[in-house]
Amino acid sequence: QRVGFAIVGLGRLSLEQILPAFAECKKARAVALVSGSPEKAKLVAAQHGISDSAVYDYQDFDRIADNPQIQAVYVVLPNGMHREYVTRAAKAGKHVLCEKPMANNSAEARDMIAACDQAGVKLMIAYRCQYEPYNRETIQRMRSGELGAARFIEATNTQVMGPADQWRFKKALAGGGALPDIGLYCLNTARAITGEEPVEVFARIFNPDGDPRYREVEETIGFMLRFPSGTIANCSSSYGAHESKDLRVRAEKGWINLENAFAYEGQELRVAHREGKAESIERLRLPQRNQFALEIDHMATCVKENRVPHTPGQEGLQDHIVMEALYESARTMAPVSLAAVGELDATR
Ligand code: NAD
Missing domain, CATH: 3.40.50.720 (NAD(P)-binding Rossmann-like Domain)
Structure with missing residues (x-):
């Protein structure tokens, strides 16, 4: 049933x-x-x-x-x-x-x-990307340690927005601009890849002068997350740059490039491995699956089998806590320590 x-x-x-x-x-x-x-x-x-x-x-x-x-x-x-x-x-x-x-x-x-x-x-x-096979493969490979520790994660999610008469430009309905809407994928994926919570964050916001769409919410945000094991994630998100939704991980023994990481389809995954002095580049082809269907079926399985979902409410809360720290950093133009706030749940 x-x-x-x-x-x-x-x-x-x-x-x-x-x-x-x-x-x-x-x-x-x-x-x-x-x-x-x-x-x-x-x-x-x-x-x-x-x-x-x-x-x-x-x-x-x-x-x-x-x-x-x-x-x-x-x-x-x-x-x-x-x-x-x-x-x-x-x-x-x-x-x-x-x-x-x-x-x-x-x-x-x-x-x-x-x-x-x-x-x-x-x-x-x-969080559909956490059910999407190429993102899952990326997360699994980094968590397995086969490429060693990640030094950098670079995540970009940009698109160009339409006219001003949308709820996405109203703070009461949207909560914020590019960050919670699309930059969230960069943040959530960096947390998923490291399996850690950031201990320090830094952000800068840019809004074009005189554009009525950006009176209440941000157009563009660049942010950095520092994770306890040393990984630094550099993330870029904007409502004012041509669509690009890519993810790169630079690790000790290789790298992962996932094109269209945060798109509905069109993912392309390349993994470089260093083997002695040689480098091999693997191009992965995984079966095309509808990530929304995978996500909905996961929820259905949790209901049927009485399991806790892979992305429960706590996962959404963690991202809100980090986003609030990012907004504070942009406002004060200073890094914000999350470890000191002691808010983040380290049990993941
Ligand atoms: P949308 O504007 O296309 O649809 C919003 C719906 O809410 C409309 O049917 C509208 O009639 C209804 N609504 C009810 N009260 C409203 C009000 N006061 N103001 C505006 N609309 C009202 O938006 P959407 O793109 O479908 O986004 C809906 C949600 O889905 C958002 O939370 C968004 O972040 C999320 N979303 C997720 C993804 C994803 O990839 N997972 C993609 C797009 C949107």
Whole structure:
């Protein structure tokens, strides 16, 4: 029996990626929709074989409690709405998969973890890259030690944004700009590769003069993370630079280049190994898999087998704690020590 999901929010990600991905899931199915526009929702429901009676709006969302077909809720709303809908889903007794960034800040993230704990439901944050095979291979190779210790991680996530009338430019709905939206992938991947929490961070922000889009949130951020074992991650993220989403790891005995690391598809992985005086370069081809389907199936497996998700709420909280330190660093123009704050959970 597949785990039934209600999808909350029928925006671009839901329509173009998540709902189509359910067709490739093996353990999950979409059984309900939650949307502010009933006409659109009914049309989408018909396209995906979901019954009209399983279409809810934001006001009557809490009625999902009465629908036993819904075992989990996938929250795909603007970031500033995640806390409310994760909390309401938990109160309705449903497990929750929540889009990244988890929330607008760490205080909201803590509330969400507490609400899910109290309700006895699972909470997973949708860090799709951690389920994507090429990213997993990169993380696994670095963790295995075959290339020795990583000295540098270089991660870039940039894209050019459209006009100003989007929630992504409003702090109350987005929490921030390029950092929580796309720079988050650089941060989360650096943490996954090292398996460590940064002890010191430094960031600089740039906003173009007079651009009304960047009155409340940042356009461009460059940041550095220093990990306890010595790895330095240099990360770049911007809403104002042509799309590039690449990852490089420079290690003692080789390097890893992952092109399109943070994209939906098109990953290309090369691994260089030093063997004595010779260097070999391996070009890896892994089976193409839909990373959204892998992520959703992981949540379904956790529900079926009563397991803690690989990217639980705590994972989203850690990223918020580090992002807050990055904003503080950019504001004070000084490095910020996280070890001294003593906030980070070292149990990962
Ligand atoms: P979107 O703007 O396309 O869709 C947002 C949806 O929320 C729309 O259906 C909109 O009607 C609804 N909504 C309800 N109340 C709203 C309000 N007050 N203001 C604006 N919209 C409101 O956004 P999206 O790109 O689908 O992003 C949704 C979430 O998914 C965000 O948290 C985002 O960070 C995340 N996301 C993740 C990925 C990924 O690769 N995992 C990619 C894109 C977006």
